[in-house]
Amino acid sequence: MAPLPMATRLWDTENQVRKRYTMENQILQFADEIVGRAAQAGAVYAQLGQAETDRIVDAIHKAAFNNRVRLARMANEETGMGRWEDKVIKNVVASQLVYEDIKDLKTAGIVSEDFGSGILEIAQPVGPILAIIPVTNPTSTVIFKILIALKARNPIIVCPSGKAKRCCAETARICYEAALAAGAPEECIQWLNETSREQTQALMSHKGLALILATGGTGLVKSAYSSGTPTLGVGAGNVPVFIDSSADIPFAVSQILLSKLFDNGTICASEQAVVVETAIADATRAEFERQGAYFLSREETHKLEAVAFDRAKGAMKPDIVGQSAALIAQKAGIAAPAGVRLLVAPLAGVGEKYPLSAEILAPILGFYVEPSFTGAVNRCLDLNFYGGIGHTVSLYANNEVRIREFALLMNAGRIVVNTPSSQGAVGGIFNRLSPSFTLGCGTGGKNITTDNVTARHLVNIQRVARRRDNQRLARFNTALYLDESLDVDAIEAQYNRNY
Amino acid sequence: MNIKECDGRLVCTLEGHFDTVQSQKLETELKGRLTPQQPVAFEMQAVTYVCSAFLRVCFAAAKSAGAGRFKLLGLTPPIKRVFMMAGISDWFADE
Numbered sequence: 001m002a003p004l005p006m007a008t009r010l011w012d013t014e015n016q017v018r019k020r021y022t023m024e025n026q027i028l029q030f031a032d033e034i035v036g037r038a039a040q041a042g043a044v045y046a047q048l049g050q051a052e053t054d055r056i057v058d059a060i061h062k063a064a065f066n067n068r069v070r071l072a073r074m075a076n077e078e079t080g081m082g083r084w085e086d087k088v089i090k091n092v093v094a095s096q097l098v099y100e101d102i103k104d105l106k107t108a109g110i111v112s113e114d115f116g117s118g119i120l121e122i123a124q125p126v127g128p129i130l131a132i133i134p135v136t137n138p139t140s141t142v143i144f145k146i147l148i149a150l151k152a153r154n155p156i157i158v159c160p161s162g163k164a165k166r167c168c169a170e171t172a173r174i175c176y177e178a179a180l181a182a183g184a185p186e187e188c189i190q191w192l193n194e195t196s197r198e199q200t201q202a203l204m205s206h207k208g209l210a211l212i213l214a215t216g217g218t219g220l221v222k223s224a225y226s227s228g229t230p231t232l233g234v235g236a237g238n239v240p241v242f243i244d245s246s247a248d249i250p251f252a253v254s255q256i257l258l259s260k261l262f263d264n265g266t267i268c269a270s271e272q273a274v275v276v277e278t279a280i281a282d283a284t285r286a287e288f289e290r291q292g293a294y295f296l297s298r299e300e301t302h303k304l305e306a307v308a309f310d311r312a313k314g315a316m317k318p319d320i321v322g323q324s325a326a327l328i329a330q331k332a333g334i335a336a337p338a339g340v341r342l343l344v345a346p347l348a349g350v351g352e353k354y355p356l357s358a359e360i361l362a363p364i365l366g367f368y369v370e371p372s373f374t375g376a377v378n379r380c381l382d383l384n385f386y387g388g389i390g391h392t393v394s395l396y397a398n399n400e401v402r403i404r405e406f407a408l409l410m411n412a413g414r415i416v417v418n419t420p421s422s423q424g425a426v427g428g429i430f431n432r433l434s435p436s437f438t439l440g441c442g443t444g445g446k447n448i449t450t451d452n453v454t455a456r457h458l459v460n461i462q463r464v465a466r467r468r469d470n471q472r473l474a475r476f477n478t479a480l481y482l483d484e485s486l487d488v489d490a491i492e493a494q495y496n497r498n499y
Numbered sequence: 500m501n502i503k504e505c506d507g508r509l510v511c512t513l514e515g516h517f518d519t520v521q522s523q524k525l526e527t528e529l530k531g532r533l534t535p536q537q538p539v540a541f542e543m544q545a546v547t548y549v550c551s552a553f554l555r556v557c558f559a560a561a562k563s564a565g566a567g568r569f570k571l572l573g574l575t576p577p578i579k580r581v582f583m584m585a586g587i588s589d590w591f592a593d594e
Contacts, residue, residue, distance in 0.1 A: 036586065043584035044551050047577065127584075186551035208586060 024198075031202040037187040038128035038155040039208050044185035045153045046125055050108040056182045057151045061099035063178035064143040064171070068092055071139040071174075074167040079135050081322030082263035090140035090263065090437075097428035097435040098147050102455045107152045111461070118466030123459040125153040127210025130203050132224065134216040136266040136322060136361060137437055138164035142171040144437040145213050146189055150179060152458035154210070158191035159200055161216065169193050204229055211458070215438050225446065232453050234438055235445020237268040238359045238388025239421050240380040242275045242406065243284055244373070244397035247418075252396035253287040256365075259420030261341060265362045266322040269392040269414070269425030269439060272359055273347070273366030275379045281369040292341035294325070295367070300334045301345040301356065307332040308364060309355035316360045325363040350382040359387055377406060384410055390441030390450060394421035413442055413450030427452050502528060508538040514545040522552035529556065533563040540592070544573030549581055561590060 048056075064071075072087035106112070112121045131145040142158055149156040160168030172191035179188060192199070200220075204212055204227035214224035214233040221233040243252045260271050276284045285295060296304060307328065310317050320328050325343050329336035336343065347366045350357040356366050366383075370376040384393055393412040397403050407415045416424035419431060427433030436452035451457065472495050480486055480494055501512040509532060515521065533539065539560045561569035570592040571582070582588065 040554050040585040040587075041551060043581040044549065044554070046584055047548055047581060 027196075027198050027202045030199065031206045032208075034157055034190060034192075034203065035128055035206045035208040038157055038190060041155040041185045041187040042125060042127055042153070045150075045155065045188055048108065048153065048183075050106060052183055053108050053151065053153055054103065056179050056184045057099065057103070057147060059178040059182035060143075060147055060150060060175045061095045063174050064091065064095035064147075067171075067174050068095065071143075071167060071171050074170060075139045075164060078167050079138065079164050079322070081136060082266045086263035087137075087139065090137055091143060093426060093428060093435050094140035094143040094437060095147070098144050098454070101428060101435050102148065102151050105151065105455055107455055107459050118468040120464040120466070122462040122464065123152070124462060126458055126460055127154060128208060129154050129156045129458065130209055130212045130229075131156055131158050132200075132212065132214045132216050132220060133158060133160040133164065133168050135161035135163045136268075137215075137263075138168050139171045141215055141437045142168050142191075143175065144435075146172065146175045148453075148455040148458055149213075150184065150188065151455040154458055155185075155188045156190070157203065158189070159195055159203065160192065162195055165193060165195065201227070213438055213453070222446075232438060232440070232449070232457060233447055234268070235390050235441030235447055236359055236387050237270075237272070237391035237439075237441075238357075238383055238386055239269060239272050239392045239394060240275055240383035240388075241271040241273070241394040241396070241421060242376055242380050243280065244376075244395060244399060244402055244406075245277050245280050246399035246402065247280075247396035248398070249280060249283050249287050252418075253284065253291055255396070255418070255420045257291055257293070257342060259422040259424070260365060261363055262420070262422050264322040264324055265360075265364070265422075267422040267426065268359070268361065270361070270422040271365060271394060272388070273357065273368060273383050274344070275368045275370060275376045275383070277373060277376055278369055278371050285367070288342070288344060292339060293344045293365075294329070294336045294340045294342070296334065296343060296345045300332070301347075303332040303334055304328070304343060304345060304364065305355045308360055308362065309358065311355065314352070314358075316358065316362070321361045323362055328362060328364065350379070350386050357383065357386060373402065377409060380406070381409060384412060388412075389444035390447065391439065391445060392416065392421055392425040394419070394424070411442075411444050413440055413445075414452075425452075500525060500528060502532055508540055509533070510540045510542060512542040512545075516548045517546060517553040518548065518550050519552045522550060522556055525553070526556045526559070529560060533560060535563055536565050536568070537563075538568040538570075539564045540570045540572050542572045543578055544575065546575070546578055549578060554585065554587075557587075557590065 068088050068091035072084045072091050075087050076084035107123050111123045129149045133141050146156055158172045169191050172189055176189040204224055209229050212224045212229050212231040214221045214231050218236055224231045224233055256271055308320050325340050342363045344365045344367045345356045347354050347357055368379050370379050389411050390413055392414040393410045394416045395406050396418050403417055414425045423429045425439055428435030434452040434454045436454055438453035440449035440451045440453055441447045442450035569590055571590045572592050
């Protein structure tokens with residue numbers, strides 16, 4: 001049954017209806033104003049050339065980099081998540097590494113010309129962008145999205161998580177002042193100091209908005225996709241890491257810890273479960289324990305499930321996100337040893353019956369032992385398809401055949417090899433993937449790309465196509481197409497006939 | 500810039516690069532000249548760049564002139580594109 005029109009809802013008095021309509025009008029007017037200002041800024045910005053644009057981007061990256069520590073501390077204090085020292089590194093990636101990756105990219109005017117094909121490409125800005133910012137990586141994501149948007153000459157509206165609005169506003173302000181001083185148009189960066197779901201939805205569906213860069217919870221990303229505005233979103237992650245018998249086990253374990261403990265596991269590309277073959281299971285476990293991991297008993301695993309996972313919602317509990325292993329163990333009533341760095345839960349399966357097999361953005365790992373390589377790959381597939389399709393998978397191996405076999409079977413935009421997956425997927429530190437805080441997950445994750453999203457995704461490319469006749473058709477009698485007796489091979493023979 | 504009255508309409512003939520400084524000069528020049536409800540036109544043929552401050556001057560002039568009485572004349576395609584991208588087409592003269 002279709003919902004009743006608002007004015008006839010039986011539980012609303014006339015005054016309530018009137019008040020709500022007034023509020024709705026205010027929200028729509030607010031969205032009109034914000035997007036209108038962005039459109040005007042974008043129009044002015046589109047007049048600037050590559051050199052002027054690059055000067056602006058350079059100024060923003062310097063300002064953001066120079067404020068990396070203060071902003072990291074603000075983010076940590078405001079959200080209560082992660083470690084400020086790691087958030088500094090995130091800010092460095094978002095400012096310096098992203099800048100180095102995009103600085104030479106042509107994003108304004110004629111960007112390529114190929115005389116052979118006769119194709120000339122022109123980059124145009126896409127228009128006003130709405131940037132949805134997650135609580136887990138607030139300041140770094142603001143810096144990143146501002147840099148890539150302005151590199152492509154687009155105005156941006158920063159819409160932060162309600163739990164990170166102060167640090168996001170401060171980050172946006174710093175970037176904006178630097179941009180203005182370098183010649184950027186007024187209002188090219190706007191930010192919301194207060195956010196509400198209604199306001200965000202009004203902005204997302206505003207006809208003047210060109211694109212949404214949606215990084216955040218599944219619900220928010222889905223809402224962005226439903227808005228009717230083109231969206232570059234991200235899917236959820238559930239990253240398995242396979243340690244092959246050919247791997248260097250101490251190295252693999254140290255790298256997994258480096259990744260999983262980074263900002264207390266808040267990056268969605270962090271490992272969620274380790275999968276090993278029986279032959280190396282004991283050695284792997286011993287190495288994890290040597291490096292500060294604590295393996296839970298079955299009873300302790302159940303205790304952890306209760307504090308880490310909300311069965312009703314089918315998702316991790318927000319209050320353990322980005323917390324330390326020691327604090328989570330304490331919450332769960334688990335007597336972990338002093339100095340515990342990581343909680344590891346041996347699991348027998350994947351799915352609803354095993355809550356810790358889902359994505360948990362905290363220093364918690366599942367641990368699976370499989371009898372063979374085939375079994376291990378199957379287990380990784382189970383995990384990959386249990387909430388993490390298209391995102392990231394990781395493996396440690398020194399066997400090229402196995403690396404390729406594994407990679408061909410997984411559904412992941414990033415398959416990182418012998419690399420901490422958090423930092424590896426984000427790119428720029430351990431590999432040459434484009435540094436990004438928006439990791440596309442392909443159609444499996446309901447995204448349009450598997451790329452690490454960056455400035456090149458934020459331009460419209462116009463192609464000027466000069467005439468270059470298809471030589472194969474030039475000497476061909478096209479009337480032959482009308483002859484039904486000629487099949488594809490016969491036509492091909494005609495194309496190739498030597499006159 | 501040249502500002503004069505022509506058949507009851509205030510016509511501003513503008514030239515060059517309208518960055519913040521130039522736009523502020525225009526704003527100052529116009530301040531004492533705008534009369535409520537008087538039609539205003541900006542002759543834009545020789546304008547090569549407009550900044551956000553220039554758009555604000557346009558909005559102020561349009562507000563003073565009243566609905567339908569502010570026009571942009573002689574827009575070159577690059578500058579016309581700026582107004583179109585900004586979602587402003589009400590001010591284009593029927594030329």
